[in-house]
Amino acid sequence: MLKRLLFLTLPSLFGCFLCGELFFRFVVPAAAMPWGYYDPSDHIARFELGQGSGVYTIGRFADQRGTWRINNMGWNSDIDYAPRSKTSKPLIAVLGDSYVEALQVNTNASLVSVLRDKVRGQYDVYGFGKSGAPLSQYLQMSRYANKQFNPAVIVINVVHNDFDESLLSVRNFPYFVGIDMKSGHPLESPLSEVAIRAKTRTKTFLASAIVRYLWLNLGLGAALTERSVIRDETKALPEQGMLNASHSEQADIRSDVYKAADYVISKFKEENPGKELVFMIDAPRKDIYEGTIGKSNVLWMNKLLKDLTERHGCRFIDLTEPFNAKYRRDHVRLSGEHDYHWNEEGHRYAAEILYRNLVAFQIAH
Numbered sequence: 001m002l003k004r005l006l007f008l009t010l011p012s013l014f015g016c017f018l019c020g021e022l023f024f025r026f027v028v029p030a031a032a033m034p035w036g037y038y039d040p041s042d043h044i045a046r047f048e049l050g051q052g053s054g055v056y057t058i059g060r061f062a063d064q065r066g067t068w069r070i071n072n073m074g075w076n077s078d079i080d081y082a083p084r085s086k087t088s089k090p091l092i093a094v095l096g097d098s099y100v101e102a103l104q105v106n107t108n109a110s111l112v113s114v115l116r117d118k119v120r121g122q123y124d125v126y127g128f129g130k131s132g133a134p135l136s137q138y139l140q141m142s143r144y145a146n147k148q149f150n151p152a153v154i155v156i157n158v159v160h161n162d163f164d165e166s167l168l169s170v171r172n173f174p175y176f177v178g179i180d181m182k183s184g185h186p187l188e189s190p191l192s193e194v195a196i197r198a199k200t201r202t203k204t205f206l207a208s209a210i211v212r213y214l215w216l217n218l219g220l221g222a223a224l225t226e227r228s229v230i231r232d233e234t235k236a237l238p239e240q241g242m243l244n245a246s247h248s249e250q251a252d253i254r255s256d257v258y259k260a261a262d263y264v265i266s267k268f269k270e271e272n273p274g275k276e277l278v279f280m281i282d283a284p285r286k287d288i289y290e291g292t293i294g295k296s297n298v299l300w301m302n303k304l305l306k307d308l309t310e311r312h313g314c315r316f317i318d319l320t321e322p323f324n325a326k327y328r329r330d331h332v333r334l335s336g337e338h339d340y341h342w343n344e345e346g347h348r349y350a351a352e353i354l355y356r357n358l359v360a361f362q363i364a365h
Contacts, residue, residue: 075129
């Protein structure tokens with residue numbers, strides 16, 4: 001029995017494991033994710049340095065693929081970032097969550113990269129995106145960008161669940177700024193004073209392509225406690241989150257959302273004198289595809305952001321009308337079949353709309 005185990009069973013299991021590893025690396029490549037890191041010196045959540053590049057895949061057959069590259073400053077980008085003392089052109093900083101992080105597409109097809117091509121020779125364009133970051137965290141990203149790069153223009157890319165997830169009562173991560181509304185007035189949460197990174201055993205566990213395939217491509221690791229560090233937190237669809245609450249709970253959350261968003265935008269304006277601030281909000285693409293945009297239950301957030309940016313003297317771009325017109329005209333989806341994030345066409349067209357507005361604002365001249 002022992003001989004059979006040693007000479008037949010164990011080698012067979014090892015052979016199956018080896019075949020599985022090769023299959024999920026080269027035939028149906030398992031998702032490879034860059035490792036996240038919280039830097040207590042800059043008080044910012046980014047990626048660990050020195051990771052190089054990899055391929056993030058989505059779906060059981062790795063149907064959707066995006067090549068990522070972690071640059072010299074810990075961000076997913078096709079270029080390295082030069083410090084403020086070594087740049088000659090003014091900088092446009094684009095802040096956001098997984099839509100700016102853009103692991104779902106190749107780095108050269110992202111919103112940031114496409115915009116950089118359009119303004120090349122006039123501006124540099126750097127992206128600062130981290131999965132799961134809410135609107136409140138973008139304020140902290142702007143502080144980091146100002147410290148390290150001193151941008152002339154700051155673009156804040158907003159999606160619909162950025163609003164409620166800014167509230168500590170909804171989500172509370174020690175590496176993202178949140179807004180505490182317990183007192184009835186918005187207060188920023190303190191950030192962690194220690195470095196946060198994935199543990200060695202977690203990295204060892206996910207070094208296996210089989211495990212990554214099961215955990216990430218098939219979604220079996222959605223409840224993993226370190227998911228915010230080790231993987232992309234796919235943003236919820238607009239129909240999720242606060243919209244599943246009761247009517248009374250929704251009313252309370254909407255009141256807190258308004259106060260928190262008002263605080264964040266006012267702080268953006270206060271902390272960035274002389275800089276151009278541009279808030280761009282996503283379109284309700286599910287409603288666009290289904291032809292129900294007139295009944296959308298998320299467009300109140302677009303209106304909220306429009307009202308607050310006008311009140312505080314910031315620029316505002318709503319992708320709803322141009323995305324809807326394009327879909328009605330071309331019938332081409334702007335998000336992936338297996339993922340709600342923008343696909344390459346979504347990134348390209350969002351960059352086109354942003355560029356047109358920058359020209360209209362006389363920023364890109």
